[in-house]
Amino acid sequence: MTEAIIVSAGRSKRTKRDKLYFPLKGKPLIFYTIEAMLKAVSSIILVVSEKRLNWWKENNIFGIKKIAIGGEKRQDSVYNGLKMLDKDTEIVIIHDGARPFVSKDLIERIISSAKDEGAAVPGIKSSSTVKMVKDGWVLNTLNRENLWLIQTPQGFKKEIILSSYKKAYESGFYGTDCASLVEKAGFKVKIVGGEEKNIKITTAFDLFLAKAIV
Numbered sequence: 001m002t003e004a005i006i007v008s009a010g011r012s013k014r015t016k017r018d019k020l021y022f023p024l025k026g027k028p029l030i031f032y033t034i035e036a037m038l039k040a041v042s043s044i045i046l047v048v049s050e051k052r053l054n055w056w057k058e059n060n061i062f063g064i065k066k067i068a069i070g071g072e073k074r075q076d077s078v079y080n081g082l083k084m085l086d087k088d089t090e091i092v093i094i095h096d097g098a099r100p101f102v103s104k105d106l107i108e109r110i111i112s113s114a115k116d117e118g119a120a121v122p123g124i125k126s127s128s129t130v131k132m133v134k135d136g137w138v139l140n141t142l143n144r145e146n147l148w149l150i151q152t153p154q155g156f157k158k159e160i161i162l163s164s165y166k167k168a169y170e171s172g173f174y175g176t177d178c179a180s181l182v183e184k185a186g187f188k189v190k191i192v193g194g195e196e197k198n199i200k201i202t203t204a205f206d207l208f209l210a211k212a213i214v
Contacts, residue, residue, distance in 0.1 A: 008097030009070020
């Protein structure tokens with residue numbers, strides 16, 4: 001059994017508005033994300049901010065039964081979702097609510113790779129020159145052949161992601177994505193080719209792009 005955790009508890013500081021509920025052709029952006037996920041996964045755990053809990057009680061048109069409250073940071077929000085996993089779940093995929101244009105094909109490829117390898121993330125090779133900078137000065141230029149821009153959904157065998165979160169909290173480690181916790185715990189993570197359209201809606205310009213895509 002595969003379960004998906006959709007992380008939708010952010011504060012949208014950079015858009016100055018609740019981007020996940022931004023209307024696109026008459027429905028909230030988060031609905032597009034859920035619809036995309038339901039094409040490949042039947043069981044969803046939705047993590048929302050506490051202030052949106054009542055909104056979901058009134059607008060849960062998908063009949064999602066597992067709704068968790070977000071934590072202080074994204075890692076805490078994911079952890080609250082992990083606590084609600086079914087005992088029969090084998091594969092967990094974790095996806096940003098702010099990535100509404102993920103395809104069924106990518107989700108299925110992540111699930112398949114997670115089953116085979118234990119942990120898998122989608123990524124796109126960097127097409128830009130990337131420099132390491134400190135205090136406004138360039139330290140060196142990184143080899144972009146080895147640099148990937150990582151997306152979600154990220155997929156894991158249940159025992160791997162639960163073990164990695166346990167170790168992270170025991171050591172006080174906070175990562176920027178779920179895979180960083182898995183790496184820190186000593187597991188290997190497989191890269192799967194991502195999609196350019198699988199953008200994360202972060203800024204006001206991203207909302208403009210989302211309108212264009214829809």
